[in-house]
Amino acid sequence: MAYVAGSAVTPKMSVAEFYAGKTLFITGGTGFIGKVLIEKLLRSCPDVKHIYCLVRPKKGRAAQERLTTLFEEPMYDPLREKQPNFAEKVSAIHGDLLEPELGIKPADKILVQDTVDIVFHSAATIRFDEPLKLAVEMNIIGVRKMIQLARGMKNLQVFVHVSTAFANCDQVCIDEVIYPPPVEPQKLLNALEWMDDDMVKMITPKLIGGKPNTYTYTKHLAENLILKEAQDLPLTIIRPSIVTAAWKEPVPGWLDNWNGPSGLYVAAGKGLLRSLLCDSRVVADILPVDFPVNLMITAAWHTVVNRPVEFAKIYQLTTGSLNPFTWGEMEVEVANYWKNNPLGECFRRPKMRIMTESGFLHDLWVLVSHLIPAYAADLAFFLVGRKPRMVRIYRKIHKELEVLKFFTVRDWSWTHSNIEMLKTHMSAEDQKDFYFDPRLIHWPSYMENYCSGTRKFMLKEDLSGVPAARAHIKMLRNIRYTFNTVLLVVFWRLLIAKSSLARNSWNFVLGLVFKFVQFFKLTSTLRT
Known part of the structure; x- marks a missing residue:
């Protein structure tokens, strides 16, 4: 069905109807996006087959055991109320992106290739500082293995690949296209085969060029690999920005990791974070996890039902130009929340203003307010026989600050014509159930939930501990005031011993204080 700009198109079938009777294959199902994707599909498309x-097995637990444990998490409670036996529709396939042919057993491979209709590939290493070899193995070679597996699927209707809006962050204005790579993916793979780890580490900065890390670099190359090797597959690419806590689904504020700004929020709430190198006017392009998940589901539906002409339609989902929310605005909302609902056992009183654009001031504050107290x-x-831990905690915080620095001082703009087109092909009911328009987000209430x-x-x-936390904050405030007073007294006494001017100033201040006290006593006596 052709798309006519500015007009609505009557859908051929609803999203839920499309998924009825379909068999799906998901990678990254135990990850942040994957968990929400499974929950949303089962709850909103209950007739999924x-x-x-x-x-992959982990920490001695088999694949199916990990999946069973995952379904016990609170985020699945809303689904459990509607469908108590939902777990019966989900099966684990033992495998690993790092193993040959994904480590899938022959019998499982036959099962998947005979039955699967739709593939969602979201598995990847999202660590920004991942060694290049491992990032390539997961994010590029892993994509190649998935393409090879999908090519053998007899009933494949669509392959959805999850990339990132920052795959092309060396550009300023980013369009819905696959940009030429800095190096052909296969040439990089050939070179890494004979290089040892030390050599790879040494040349990594040169290889990634304008990219800030191996994650964005390998995600860009993965898109180019898809362009070259998956032309025969029905494929679509999703590019979300920084994926954060849920807006509404499965539970407002739900998250399961410290990625992105989440760890910094808590560090600020605990009074640990006292300085952040950041331009407060720059847009913080964060995106609640339920938005890209809904886009993944509806983009797959559109690819099959409306059959777009172009190969690998790209959907960019960012908030910057649609519903901008700056780092400065974020700081205010986070500070207000912790002020009204302080965390327990704070290290220091939360500082309300922590952002600075000056590298020198940031380094100074890190020394004075982070390292020395740590x-x-x-x-x-x-000295009291407890294990030291504050320096270790601050090392983690500083590592996270270094990772985010590239994104807190720069702005980008993305085009969004494909998500606007997709909305016109959806019914009003589907737009409400499978929302992905970031203009819906009210940032103050979202940050409170986050x-x-x-x-x-x-x-x-839980909030029952807030009164005790407030008492703890009050104690920290009194300690700070007492310390500052003692420090001031010591400072002046040292000056008094050497300076008549300082001595006279000190006596003048003490005289004023004495007169104020006498006046206060006299006033109290007269009132009595």
């Missing part, structure tokens, strides 16, 4: 998830605290821990989610789902705290 079956979902197979590629799951070493002092660890010395105190050591911070609440870090407390509830990551720190396992």
Whole structure:
């Protein structure tokens, strides 16, 4: 069906109807996006026939055991209320992106290739500082293995690949196209075969060029691999920005990791983070996880039902130009939340303003407000027989700050014509159920839920501890005031010993204080 700009198109079938009777294959099902994708598909498309998830054994637990444990998480409670036996529709396929042919057993491979209709490939290493060899193995070679598996699927209708909006972050204005790679993917793979780890580490900065990390670099190359090797597959690419806590589904504020800004929110709430190198006017292009998940589901539906002409239609989902929310605005909302709902056992009182654009001031504050207190605290821990930990915590915080620095001082713009087109092909009911338009987000209420989610789902705290937390903050404030007063007294006494001017100033200040006290006593006596 042709798309006519500015007009609505009557859908051939609803999204839920399309997924009825379909068998799906998902990679990354135990990851952040994958968990939400499984939950949403089963809840909103209840007639899905079956979902197979590629799951690798981990920490002595078999693939199916990991999947069973995953379904016990609170995020599946809403689904469990509607469909108590939902887990029967999901099966684990033992496998690993790092193994030859994905490590899938021959019998499982036959099962998948005989039955699967739709593939969602979201598995990847999302660590920004991942060594290049491992990032290539997961994010590029893993895509090649998935293409080879999909090519043998007899009933394949669509292959959805999850990339990132920052795959082309060396551009300023990013269109819905696959940009030429800095190097042909196969040439890089050939070179890495004979290089040892030390050599790869040495040349990595030169290889990635204008990219800030191996994640964005390998995601860009993966798109080019798809362009060259998957022309015969019905394929679509999703590019979300920084994926964060849920907006509405499965639970407002739900998250399961410290990626993106989540760890920094908690560090600020605990009074640990005192400085962030950031341009407060830059857009913080964060995106609640339910938005890209809904886009994945509806993009697959559109690819099959409306059969777009172009190969690998690209859907970019970012908030910057559609519903901008700056880092400065984010700072205000986060600070207000922690002020009203403080966390327990704070290291120091949360600082309300932590952003600076000056590299020198940031380094100075890191030294004065991060490192010196951390070493002092660890010395105190050591003296009382406890294990030092603050320096280690701050190393993690500084590592995260370094990773995010590239994104907190730059702005990008993305085109969104394909998501606008997709909306016109959806019914009003589907647009409501499978929402992905970021203009729906009310940032203050979302940030409140986000911070609440870090407390509830990551720190396992609840609001019942807020009164005790406020008392702790008050104690920290009194300690700070006492320390500052003692420091001021010591400072002046040292000056008084050497300076008549300082001595006279000191006596003048003491005289004013004495007169104020006398006046206060006299006023109280007269009132009595």
